[in-house]
Amino acid sequence: MIHFSCDLCGREMDAENELRFVVKLEVYAAYDPLAQDDVDEDRDHLQEIHEILERSEVADCAEIGEDVYQQLRFDLCPECRKRFVKNPLGRKHTEQFDFSQN
Numbered sequence: 827m828i829h830f831s832c833d834l835c836g837r838e839m840d841a842e843n844e845l846r847f848v849v850k851l852e853v854y855a856a857y858d859p860l861a862q863d864d865v866d867e868d869r870d871h872l873q874e875i876h877e878i879l880e881r882s883e884v885a886d887c888a889e890i891g892e893d894v895y896q897q898l899r900f901d902l903c904p905e906c907r908k909r910f911v912k913n914p915l916g917r918k919h920t921e922q923f924d925f926s927q928n
């Protein structure tokens with residue numbers, strides 16, 4: 827029997843009787859030259875990203891820094907999936923519902 831554990835609450839799931847939900851997140855630096863006027867304070871950071879990108883063209887593509895691009899994958903149980911879609915970024919002030927923990 828295959829067991830999965832939820833990446834949020836850590837609970838073991840029964841793969842045969844429970845739905846498992848997969849969350850895929852892509853986090854990458856918004857590197858848009860047209861938006862430079864708005865982000866003066868981020869210029870050093872953009873420069874840094876640019877240097878990383880330049881280096882990564884020469885080096886192995888898989889070595890792109892996690893600061894620039896990151897792909898994440900999580901397995902969620904049904905309860906955590908419900909919570910996740912309501913509050914994907916984990917913002918605290920949106921907890922207006924009282925989630926009862928079983």
Ligand SMILES: [Zn+2]
Pocket residue numbers: 832833834835836837902903904905906907
């Ligand atoms: Zn869970």
